[in-house]
Amino acid sequence: MSSRFIHSVSCNLLPGLVLSLVASAVHAAGWPVYGGDPGGRHYSTLADINRNNVDDLQVAWVFRSGDSARDAAAMDNTSTQSTPILLPEAAGSSLVYCTPFNRVIALDPGSGEQRWDFDPQINRGGDRPFRCRGVAYAQDAQSAAAEHCQHRIYLSTHDRHLWALDALDGRPCAGFGNSGSVALYGAAEFAPGDVSNSSPPVIANGVVISGSTVIDFTRAQTPRGTVQAFNAHSGKPIWEFDPLAGHAGSGSANVWAPLSVDAEQGLVFLPTSAPSPDYYGAGRVGDSRYANSVVALELATGKLRWHFQHVRHDLWDYDTPAQPILFDWQRDGVSVPALVQLTKQGLVFALNRLTGESLWEMTEQPVPPSQVPGETAALSQPKPIAPPPLLDSFLMPHDAWGLTPVDRADCRKQLESLHNLGLFTPISEAPTLMYPGSLGGPNWGGGALLAERGTLLINVNNIAFSGRLVPLAAEAFSGNGPPTAGKRFRVVMQGTPYAAEIGSLQSFLGLPCNPPPWGKLIAVDLYGGRIIWETALGSVHEMGPVPVPFHIEWGTPNLGGGIATAGGLFFIAATMDRQLRAFDVDSGATLWRYTLPVDATATPMTYRYQGRQYVVVNAGGHHMFGRGSGDYLYAFGLPP
DSSP states (O other), X not given: OOEEEOTTOOOOOOOHHHHHHHHHHHHTTSOOXXXXXXXXXXXXXXXXXXXXXXXXXXXXXXXXOSHHHHTGGGGGGEEOOOOOEEOOGGGTOOEEEEOXXXXXXXXXXXXXXXXXXXXXXXXXXXXXXXXXXXXXXEEOTTSOTTOTTSEEEEEEOTTSEEEEEETTTOOXXXXXXXXXXXXXXXXXXXXXXXXXXXXXXXXXXXXXXXXXXXXXXXXXXXXXXXXXXXXXXXXXXXXXXXXXXXXXXXXXXXXXXXXXXXXXXXXXXXXXXXXSSTTOOTTSOSOOTTTTEEEEEETTTOOEEEEEEXXXXXSSOOOOOSOOEEEEXXXXXXXXXXXXXXXXXXXXXXXXXXXXXXXXXXXXXXXXXXXXXXXXXOSXXXXXXXXXXXXXXXXXXXXXXXXXXXXXXXXXXXXXXXXXXXXXXXXXXXXXXXXXXXXXSSOTTOEEEETTTTEEEEEEEOOOEEEEEEXXXXXXXXXXXXXXXXXXXXXXXXXXXXXXXXEEOBOTTSXXXXXXXXXXXXXXETTTTEEXXXXXXXXXTTTSSSOOSSXXXXXXXXXXXXXXXXXXXXXXXXXXXXXXXXXXXXXXXXXXXXXXXXXXXXXXXXXXXXXXXXXXXXXXXXXXXXXXXXXXXXEEEOOO
């Protein structure tokens, strides 16, 4: 059985229709859940800020959480990724978000003044970077009107606890778990940080569901990526789902990206990651069935409804990196409940979300065999005939890029030395091209969908990597990781014969060897199966040894996502240049930008409060970028 029931637990479930109506009412307020709606469309119907007036956008208020002062020594090991949510009026109309240390803060949406905060005092053990992408809200149907914790905030923490807080005052809900929190799976078996949480839980039909993050580089057998569901009122467990049930000697396949729910259909959609270890699969024979997949489970029971695997027997760390996007596919007068899944390898899969069947014809792409003794790579990988790949992973020596003939020659020489048979070339003891690398392509920022048009806006990384397997000596040596921007890193895959050495492919000047742009924004027509436009995302003017006073739009690595609005705008930060930008959704033209104090590797959000539309972004930097940290929350609006 891939999921098991905990029969001693009873759960009172809300009818799906009632929850759907509640969700619709909340959505009218602005941004009630992490992805804008439970299906993660990253889209707002607000149009007060639009193409015609976005150039007038100005700072409305700035809030600082205080983390930089109180936790200065730990800030270099953080990633500020939280997207705030706006609570409905009955729950206090607060703007609520979390800091990398899992502090939850509620603000006045119009002024940015703090209303309350909650610090779970997490266990900070281990080496795992601190991050928190957001919190979740739900009204508790089992609480009486005006009862404490009728309106709840749910938080999954770094030290693997699921908290329920009162949305009005931030105090823990006494009747939930143990005085407000539930200890999640895996905490007792591994060091703190080996298993943690970054994405918010999801709540629907009286069930709260949490995934996990797992350090999967360092050993062959890592913690299991078990997904857990609890009664949203009491915190009692309902069901568990282990994507690697029946596969011994491995681990992970966890769900670290945000989940999506279809409450009306009673389904939750899991974007599962790679199994461990990432780059050596001789000890985990077969496809690892539910790893690297979109998995649809029944909300009430955890029973498997369907799954779609986009990478078989992963040897590249191609996790499913982004929240599945739910919408209704409209074509030829037919409406189909649909799901779009972005992948690190730069593919866009459009599926029927009730059955998992592809809405575009699927092909089987033959892929190279493994050169590693005992390793059997998959013979082929799935690929839709449309839309086209977001990246051209075909990179040959004559494609080498450089500012001068000298560094271009250096890159050409490196490319000539690499084992390179295209996408899905397995890493081996010979230096191997990895394009895209484990960063992607798309990452956890996902995409923004203009559902009525079938237009999907996606930010992608476009950086070539190289890697190799290094045989371990009689005594294992320690490695460093995860990677930082521009650096090679080595991790020991304990329990295997190898360490993995990975890094971006760059010249002696520190510039990527593949042609720019190194970060892109792409508009995809899902119905037509084509790319409408693409443009560079990010400027490199601050990335050289000496910053220059003008923008050089060659694109940069990017982490975080964007949002689209009915005003014809796409807002995104995410880049290594401290910029928040607004793009025209029809052309990709940059219409507005603002320089923040530090990089904002978080997805923005927008809402209307007391007649004024705001755009809010969390700016605090990312440990991988190594460009400084902060604790800023910026709100922008038109002049009052």
